[in-house]
Amino acid sequence: ELPLTKEYLKSINKIYIIACGTAMHAGLSGKNTIEKLCRIPVEVDIASEFRYRDPIIDEKTLCIFISQSGETADTIAALKLSKEKGAKTLAITNVIGSSITREADYSIYTHAGPEIAVASTKAYTSQVVLINILAIYFAEILGSTPSSELTKLKKDIFNLPDKIEEALKSSEEIKNYAKNIYQEKDVFFLGRGIDYNTALEASLKLKEISYIHSEAYAAGELKHGPIALIENGISVISIITDKNLVEKTISNIQEVITRGAKTLVVTNQNLPANNFETIITVPDTDTLLSPILAIVP
Numbered sequence: 137e138l139p140l141t142k143e144y145l146k147s148i149n150k151i152y153i154i155a156c157g158t159a160m161h162a163g164l165s166g167k168n169t170i171e172k173l174c175r176i177p178v179e180v181d182i183a184s185e186f187r188y189r190d191p192i193i194d195e196k197t198l199c200i201f202i203s204q205s206g207e208t209a210d211t212i213a214a215l216k217l218s219k220e221k222g223a224k225t226l227a228i229t230n231v232i233g234s235s236i237t238r239e240a241d242y243s244i245y246t247h248a249g250p251e252i253a254v255a256s257t258k259a260y261t262s263q264v265v266l267i268n269i270l271a272i273y274f275a276e277i278l279g280s281t282p283s284s285e286l287t288k289l290k291k292d293i294f295n296l297p298d299k300i301e302e303a304l305k306s307s308e309e310i311k312n313y314a315k316n317i318y319q320e321k322d323v324f325f326l327g328r329g330i331d332y333n334t335a336l337e338a339s340l341k342l343k344e345i346s347y348i349h350s351e352a353y354a355a356g357e358l359k360h361g362p363i364a365l366i367e368n369g370i371s372v373i374s375i376i377t378d379k380n381l382v383e384k385t386i387s388n389i390q391e392v393i394t395r396g397a398k399t400l401v402v403t404n405q406n407l408p409a410n411n412f413e414t415i416i417t418v419p420d421t422d423t424l425l426s427p428i429l430a431i432v433p
């Protein structure tokens with residue numbers, strides 16, 4: 137139902153993904169996958185920023201808008217602006233018939249059922265899945281990634297529900313950890329690459345649900361200022377799912393341990409257990425899909 141031709145996709149020189157909050161964090165995963173599989177540059181922007189600047193958009197730009205509700209005013213305004221400037225617009229939403237679907241050239245749906253919980257893990261995970269499916273679809277049309285790799289990624293997507301069930305088996309460990317930290321005033325989240333995206337979303341959820349102040353940092357940025365805030369007893373939660381970045385992230389965690397931080401690591405890698413206070417393991421999957429599993433704990 138998405139009539140985007142090879143000719144059109146080849147003519148695009150930039151994709152914007154525009155959204156707010158959690159949906160924007162899902163967009164960050166979209167950037168990773170689209171750039172990797174399609175080799176088209178992707179910029180992710182916050183709708184409330186995008187709409188008030190003068191973004192460079194023309195008919196060679198595809199603008200993708202992610203909104204669970206399909207009713208977020210800033211996202212809809214950003215969509216209208218993009219259309220005025222000549223871009224094609226594609227909405228990713230959960231709500232059929234929502235305002236955004238009436239404005240967008242094309243709409244695709246997460247079909248995640250009604251949004252009930254503030255944590256909105258379901259909205260986030262289904263948005264990340266859908267934007268990955270979209271990237272695979274674009275890559276198929278463009279022929280930009282070997283089909284064997286795309287088939288493998290599709291299989292990994294089909295295996296996600298079972299793996300989420302598996303991730304949920306850590307619920308007792310998670311409860312125990314929560315009991316230890318629920319009175320903290322500040323919590324830090326660290327990650328590199330795709331794990332930084334998960335850190336951003338995790339930090340948003342901790343703030344919103346627990347009213348605990350938290351910050352997410354790209355682990356390599358820590359030494360450029362925020363390390364000053366890491367003091368004895370502070371809780372630092374790190375996410376490690378990209379095997380190429382394990383050593384780098386571990387060395388950043390060592391820096392916070394040296395300063396007396398208490399550490400939790402959420403990972404799908406085999407890490408030396410004695411280095412960290414708590415490790416919560418999530419099942420392994422393609423790195424591009426790892427935020428879908430890592431966000432569950």
Ligand code: M6R
Pocket residue numbers: 156157158159160202203204205206207208211254255256344
């Ligand atoms: O309905 P939307 O996806 O457009 O909402 C955007 C944000 O308000 C939303 O993602 C929010 O950040 C989350 N519900 C926070 O948990």
